[in-house]
Amino acid sequence: MADVAGNNFDIVILGGGSGGYACALRAVQLGKSVALIEKGKLGGTCLHTGCIPTKALLHSAEVADLSREGDKYGIKSTFDGVDMPAVNAYKDGVIDRLYKGLQGLIKSGGITVVEGEGKLVDPKTVEVNGERYTGTNVVLATGSVSRTLGLDIGGRVITSSEALTMSEVPDKVVIIGGSVIGVEFASVWKSFGADVTIIEGLPTLIPLEDPSLSKQLERAFRKRKINFKTGVKFSSVEQTETGVTVSLEDGTTIDTDLVLVAVGRGPNSAGMGYEEAGITVDRGWVPTNERLATNVDGVFAVGDLVPGLQLAHRGFAHGIFVAEEIAGLNPQPVIDSGIPRVTYCDPEIASVGLTEPQAREKYGDDKVEIQDYNLGGNGKSQILGTAGSVKLVREKDGPIVGVHMIGARYGEQVGEASLMVNWEAYPEDVAQFIHAHPTQNEALGEAALALAGKPLHSHA
Numbered sequence: 403m404a405d406v407a408g409n410n411f412d413i414v415i416l417g418g419g420s421g422g423y424a425c426a427l428r429a430v431q432l433g434k435s436v437a438l439i440e441k442g443k444l445g446g447t448c449l450h451t452g453c454i455p456t457k458a459l460l461h462s463a464e465v466a467d468l469s470r471e472g473d474k475y476g477i478k479s480t481f482d483g484v485d486m487p488a489v490n491a492y493k494d495g496v497i498d499r500l501y502k503g504l505q506g507l508i509k510s511g512g513i514t515v516v517e518g519e520g521k522l523v524d525p526k527t528v529e530v531n532g533e534r535y536t537g538t539n540v541v542l543a544t545g546s547v548s549r550t551l552g553l554d555i556g557g558r559v560i561t562s563s564e565a566l567t568m569s570e571v572p573d574k575v576v577i578i579g580g581s582v583i584g585v586e587f588a589s590v591w592k593s594f595g596a597d598v599t600i601i602e603g604l605p606t607l608i609p610l611e612d613p614s615l616s617k618q619l620e621r622a623f624r625k626r627k628i629n630f631k632t633g634v635k636f637s638s639v640e641q642t643e644t645g646v647t648v649s650l651e652d653g654t655t656i657d658t659d660l661v662l663v664a665v666g667r668g669p670n671s672a673g674m675g676y677e678e679a680g681i682t683v684d685r686g687w688v689p690t691n692e693r694l695a696t697n698v699d700g701v702f703a704v705g706d707l708v709p710g711l712q713l714a715h716r717g718f719a720h721g722i723f724v725a726e727e728i729a730g731l732n733p734q735p736v737i738d739s740g741i742p743r744v745t746y747c748d749p750e751i752a753s754v755g756l757t758e759p760q761a762r763e764k765y766g767d768d769k770v771e772i773q774d775y776n777l778g779g780n781g782k783s784q785i786l787g788t789a790g791s792v793k794l795v796r797e798k799d800g801p802i803v804g805v806h807m808i809g810a811r812y813g814e815q816v817g818e819a820s821l822m823v824n825w826e827a828y829p830e831d832v833a834q835f836i837h838a839h840p841t842q843n844e845a846l847g848e849a850a851l852a853l854a855g856k857p858l859h860s861h862a
C-alpha cells in the first residue's frame with residue numbers, strides 16, 4: 403500500500419462523478435489506495451443534475467398523463483395541476499437517498515475523499531486548497547458542462563441544470579436542440595401542461611438514432627401536440643421585460659416565456675493544468691487510446707472528458723476498466739458501439755449497435771437484413787396503450803448488429819438488446835429462448851423469430 407499519510411496514493415482521481423467514483427470503488431476492491439478529489443458533490447452530473455433528477459421528473463410527468471387518461475382505462479381520475487415544489491421534493495428525496503448510499507459505499511471502501519477544486523500541477527500530482535496529492539497513477543474524470551453556443555445564460559434563458567430546479571411550469575417554452583436532453587424536457591413540460599416548441603438544426607429529432615425511430619418519435623410528438631421545427635437553426639435569442647424572442651434563420655420568430663438551451667455538452671477541462679502537465683488536449687477533450695491512457699505515462703482519462711458517447715454507464719465502465727488496467731488485470735476495452743443508449747421521453751427510445759444506414763454502409767446494401775416488429779402485435783404494449791416498434795438489424799446470414807426500439811417503457815428492454823449485439827447473437831439463437839407472455843420483452847423475441855424465418859404474431 404502507498405504512504406497515505408504523506409498524501410501519496412496508488413491512484414489520485416480528479417472528479418467524483420460516474421467515471422471517477424466507479425474507478426475509486428473498483429480500485430480499492432483491488433487493494434489500491436485512492437484519493438478521490440471532488441469540488442462539488444460525489445456522484446457528479448448524473449446523480450445531482452443529470453440522469454436521476456430528469457428521470458424523476460419524467461416519472462412525475464407519466465403520473466400526470468395517467469391521471470388525465472384514467473377514463474381510457476375505466477378509472478375516474480382528473481388532472482388538477484402540477485405542484486412543482488412537491489415534484490421537486492420527490493425528485494430531491496430520490497437524489498438524497500442515492501447520495502447517502504453512495505457516500506456510505508465510498509466511506510466503507512476506505513477511499514480518501516478530498517473536498518475542493520483540484521488542479522494538476524505535474525503528471526503525478528494534484529493540488530487542492532494548497533495541499534498536494536501524489537499518485538503513482540492519475541485519473542482525469544472532470545466530466546462535461548452544457549454548451550451554450552455563445553448564448554448568455556440567465557433570466558429566461560436556461561440550461562438543463564436550471565430546468566431541474568424550476569418552481570413553476572412555464573406556460574410557453576422553446577427548447578433549442580432536439581437531441582436526448584431536449585426531447586426529454588419537451589416530454590416533461592408537455593405532460594406538465596406547457597406549450598412546447600423544439601428547434602433542431604439537423605433534419606430530424608434525435609438525429610443520432612436510427613431514422614425509423616426519429617420518424618416514429620416525430621409522429622408521437624405531433625400526436626402529443628409538441629411543436630417542433632427541424633432543419634433550421636436559431637439566429638438570435640433576445641430577452642425582454644416580459645419574455646424571450648427566438649429568431650430563426652428561416653426568418654420566423656417565436657415569442658416565449660422560457661428558452662432551454664440543450665445543444666449538447668462540451669468537455670470540462672479549462673484551467674485544470676492538463677496541457678501544462680504535457681497532456682494532449684483537443685478542443686478541451688482529453689483523447690485517449692483504447693486503454694484510456696493519455697499520451698502521458700501513468701495518466702488516464704475517463705467518462706465525458708474522453709470524446710465519445712456521454713453516458714453515465716460509459717463512465718462507470720471506463721472507471722472500472724482503468725482501475726483493473728492499473729491493477730494489471732488486462733481488462734477488455736470499452737467500445738462505444740456496444741454501449742446501450744436510452745432516451746427517456748414518452749415514448750421511450752432504446753438502442754444499441756449499428757443503425758440501419760450504418761450497417762448498410764459497413765456491410766453493403768445487399769448484406770443487411772431488417773426486421774421491424776410493430777408493437778401492434780404485442781399484448782402488453784396494447785394493454786399499456788403504446789405504439790412503437792422493435793427493429794433488429796442483422797448482417798445477412800450473420801449476427802444481430804443493431805437493435806432499435808421505441809414505445810412506452812422500452813428503456814427497460816435494452817439489457818437483452820445489449821446482450822444480443824455484444825454477444826453477436828444470431829436471430830436463430832435468440833428465437834430459441836422463450837420470452838414470457840405477455841411482456842413487452844416478448845417483442846424482442848418476436849422480432850428474432852421473424853428474422854429467423856418463423857414469425858409468430860407478425861407477417862412473414
Ligand SMILES: Cc1cc2nc3c(=O)[nH]c(=O)nc-3n(C[C@H](O)[C@H](O)[C@H](O)COP(=O)(O)OP(=O)(O)OC[C@H]3O[C@@H](n4cnc5c(N)ncnc54)[C@H](O)[C@@H]3O)c2cc1C
Nearest residue numbers: 417419420421441446447448452453520545705706713714
Ligand atoms: C440533463 C442530463 C440528463 C442526463 N441523463 C442521462 C441518462 O439518463 N443516462 C445516462 O447514462 N447519462 C445521462 N446524462 C449524462 C451523464 O450525466 C454523464 O455522462 C455522466 O455524469 C458523466 O460522468 P463523468 O464522471 O464523466 O462526469 P461528471 O458526472 O460530470 O463528474 C465530474 C465531476 O468532477 C468534478 N470536478 C470537475 N472539475 C473538478 C476539479 N477541478 N476539481 C475537483 N472536482 C472537479 C465535478 O464537480 C463532477 O462531480 C445526462 C446528463 C444531463 C446533463
